[in-house]
Amino acid sequence: MKKRDWALVIGLVFATWAIDQLTKVWALNNLNNLEFYGPLGLVLHRNPGAILGAFSHLPPLLRVVCLSTGGAFLIFIYGAFQYFIPKRFMILRIGMSLLLGGILGNVSDRIMAGSVVDFLVLGNQKYFSPAFNFADAIQWVGYGRVVLA
Numbered sequence: 213m214k215k216r217d218w219a220l221v222i223g224l225v226f227a228t229w230a231i232d233q234l235t236k237v238w239a240l241n242n243l244n245n246l247e248f249y250g251p252l253g254l255v256l257h258r259n260p261g262a263i264l265g266a267f268s269h270l271p272p273l274l275r276v277v278c279l280s281t282g283g284a285f286l287i288f289i290y291g292a293f294q295y296f297i298p299k300r301f302m303i304l305r306i307g308m309s310l311l312l313g314g315i316l317g318n319v320s321d322r323i324m325a326g327s328v329v330d331f332l333v334l335g336n337q338k339y340f341s342p343a344f345n346f347a348d349a350i351q352w353v354g355y356g357r358v359v360l361a
Contacts, residue, residue, distance in 0.1 A: 213299045221294060221309045228313025229320070232347040236321065239331035239345075246333070246340075253333035257343035260327040276323050283319040286312060307357025310350050317347035 239256055246255040260275075270278070290312045297304060321328040330343035 213294070217299065217302070217305075218294075221305045224306060224309035225290075225313040225316065228310055228347070228350050229317045232314065232317030232345065232350070233320070235346045236317075236329040236331070239329055243331055246337075248335075248337060251334055251336070253335065253340055254331055255333060255343060257330040258327040259330050259343070272326055275326075279319050279322050283316065283323075286315060301361055303357050304361030307354045307361060310354030310357065312354075314347035314349075314351035314354065318345070 239254075243254050243256040246253055248254075290308060293308060294305060318328050328345065330345045330348075332344050332346075332349070333340045333342070335341055
């Protein structure tokens with residue numbers, strides 16, 4: 213893979229992580245109550261667990277160890293896949309970069325703050341989705357690219 217291609221796939225990981233962190237800082241400073249703007253709602257919510265609250269029952273130290281170990285393993289797998297995947301599979305490479313950037317955004321929150329900031333909901337005042345964040349949304353885009361590849 214060319215240096216330019218490596219810069220793209222690694223740059224996407226860091227850009228996704230940075231945008232996620234910036235949106236969470238904005239949410240922490242500006243949101244409280246649930247407000248809807250069409251089908252998109254904004255509310256400040258902290259998720260202490262992993263996916264939909266998983267691992268929230270674990271002691272904080274064990275949670276950090278499990279999540280940071282899992283994050284390190286994912287970085288290793290990502291690097292191995294990026295190295296061995298033929299260069300013609302750029303859609304797959306980009307999808308994996310978006311996935312890793314989103315995962316790192318949420319894992320870094322859990323390690324540093326003990327919980328993840330979620331602030332987006334879909335629906336209306338009566339019926340709405342569980343709260344999620346930019347990293348969660350970008351991960352779904354990454355999943356889609358991986359499946360399409």
